């Protein structure tokens with residue numbers, strides 16, 4: 402075991418959509434099973450979900466929309482992913498709370514950091530939704546901020562289609578090679594795009610480790626939590 406007591410898992414929107422627009426219930430069910438396994442192993446876990454399977458503000462802006470409004474649409478998309486994940490977790494008998502950065506009392510609790518910590522101490526999975534509640538941010542940065550504020554030991558970044566940090570995008574550059582380990586300074590100076598640069602900088606400044614790994618095969622989230630060396634470890 403790694404000794405991780407509390408982890409923050411970042412799931413990008415792609416994971417929820419199974420590569421398409423919207424939510425693929427089969428995929429979400431699989432992800433929920435993996436999160437349940439981590440929780441049952443006695444490790445506290447919070448999740449930050451992305452929303453790229455619905456809307457990305459920057460993309461809508463390029464197609465003529467106002468960036469701020471488009472970013473709010475992005476944040477609302479994120480909440481749908483949170484609710485889907487909550488549903489499948491609860492079907493597995495795992496107590497779950499969604500906390501959103503934009504208040505919407507009918508569907509979720511507001512973001513209250515100390516309460517989130519309390520939920521985790523009681524063994525509940527906390528899902529943080531609606532990003533930071535502010536335009537011009539990405540959920541990568543939110544994942545790091547939430548991990549810091551809720552005192553997580555590590556940020557786990559689960560990716561679909563790529564199994565770690567590479568020198569370049571392996572889908573575009575066949576000569577790209579994977580890092581087993583990397584520092585935040587290197588990630589920033591090489592301009593690596595797997596996470597946004599603000600997220601790398603915030604993690605680095607606060608010496609919070611990050612593991613970037615692939616969702617496939619099933620079970621990888623628990624493997625990482627249990628200390629198996631898969632993916633790429635990024636540290637200060």
Ligand code: UDP
Pocket residue numbers: 412413414415450451452453454456457458459471472473474475476479531532533534535536537538539540541543
């Ligand atoms: N977003 C935002 N503020 C935040 C987090 C997200 O405005 O604090 C918006 C932004 O438009 C972003 C979209 O929500 O493109 C979806 O989030 P993101 O792109 O980070 O999702 P992912 O790439 O992880 O699926």
